[in-house]
Amino acid sequence: MSGQGTGPVRRGLGPWRHGDSGRSPLDRLPRAGDPDALRRQHLLRVRGRSVAWIPPLLVLVTILQVDWYTGGEFRTVSWIVLVPGIAAAICGVWGTAVFAVLGVATYALADHAWPRQYQTGLPDFILVGVGGVLAVLACVVRVRGERRMLHMRDVAETTRRTLLRPLPPGWGGLDHAAVYLAADAFARVGGDFYDIQPGLHGTRALVGDVQGKGLGAVEAAAALLGTFREAGYHEPELASVAARLETRIQRHGLHLAALGAGEDVDRFATAVLLGFPVGEPDIVEVVNFGHEPPLVVGPRGVRSLPPGHGLPLGLGELAHMDGPPPTLRIRLAPGETLLVVTDGVTEARNGDGVFYPLKSLVREGVLADPQLTEPDRLVTFVRDGTLRHGGGHLADDTTIFAVRRS
Structure with a gap:
């Protein structure tokens, strides 16, 4: 009954696994039903430290570079609205809020660096601001859902270990x-x-x-x-x-x-x-x-x-x-x-x-x-x-x- 799922063998303990005598290639595949939250936690960590902030920062820098080198007739600075949205999908609430504020500030500075006839103006500024607020709210909902899902996973794991007790x-x-x-x-x-x-x-x-x-x-x-x-x-x-x-x-x-x-x-x-x-x-x-x-x-x-x-x-x-x-x-x-x-x-x-x-x-x-x-x-x-x-x-x-x- 273990999840449980797949994995190395456990001597006397199910799903999954003591006495591993070699991992199957299937063990290295994503397991059906593994929470996305857990997969993200593993993918977005290097040596135990979170690197979830890197993708939205790279997107922000790329947007600024494209906006600077494409000339005044083709402005991309308003695309900054994408940055807090990306952060909402992979970062925590505070990280998303930081990118929302950073996006608004960066937009204002980048837009005012251009002559007036090339500025995108107030509508796009409002778009970036509202997008940041919505991204933070979406991140709050996502994080709460992940916490609830992880709690249910812990309950299921406790039930499994109670039913299929570990065997020495x-x-x-x-x-x-x-x-x-x-x-x-x-x-x-x-x-x-x-x-x-x-x-x-x-x-x-x-x-x-x-x-x-x-x-x-x-x-x-x-x-x-x-x-x-x-x-x-x-x-x-x-x-x-x-x-x-x-x-x-x-x-x-x-x-x-x-x-x-x-x-x-x-x-x-x-x-x-x-x-x-x-x-x-x-x-x-x-x-x-x-x-x-x-x-x-x-x-x-x-x-x-x-x-x-x-x-x-x-x-x-x-x-x-x-x-x-x-x-x-x-x-x-x-x-x-x-x-x-x-x-x-x-x-x-x-x-x-x-x-x-x-x-x-x-x-x-x-x-x-x-x-x-x-x-x-x-x-x-x-x-x-x-x-x-x-x-x-x-x-x-x-x-x-x-x-x-x-």
Whole structure:
């Protein structure tokens, strides 16, 4: 859910990115949805100092030179009205006000330097003065809007970090990496979720995708993660954690129904619940709630785990399921990594409508670079490949999660 957006990978922290093992060329492109205010701040600074005043000053000097060298029949001094307008687009309020005053003063001096028959006179003087006032007012509106936008960005970032909390390296005895790319780059948070929870009976991990978008999906993801963090710590069996998750999303739906939330009541979530039991270093337990089966990526190749027969979270009661989906016990060889992705990866399409061939490309990547089995390198590889395949466009929230025992 991170923005979030794109960027280097974060080990255990989404959108975006610790353990960067190399930047994609796409990282250097402007990100869709990045506020213009932030881009301007980076472009108009040199060694930490603002140079936003240089463009309007250059325009002012150019206008004066053109006016001086073109003769009295072709006066351009009134074009000074453009200077505060340019400043309003890139400078602060005080900077724009300075250029507005400077424009009026410069106009008066430059115009009176010419013989009377060539002076542009009072109308153009008024034009420059009124233009400066309007430029200052426009700058005030722009700056207020940017501050409001940056505040909303901070709120979204706080929400994202609350939902997708930062995970320390080696958390729960696992080597892990994750990246979350929000399809809505302004919101920076959506319905994808993941977490790792060490507990009394081993370490558990959860990766999932809530159906739909918007705040309703975020609420459902938050409800599931809250339950996972408690049940994953206390429950002795992974099946009990799975049952608690199913119960939680049903209770969430009942609560929304009581509030009259309409279509949000019927939300469901696909998910993969992983368990790394104590004393069994080569075993991982898997409960699949209708999610794309994880891939096992190792030095000897890539294989898919069995799909299981579980329905998404929230649909178990409708299907009259008696208990959670079965728990699969999978044996992993040393160096093998589990890769779990959401449909932002598997349903990414190129210009010809071809889906992203995740498994085959990962297999080719491992053959070319055996170190690709490391979680951070693997997540970076899949992220870059997904963005490249889709031309940098994300049709859905995208989560890429890789984990193995340390």
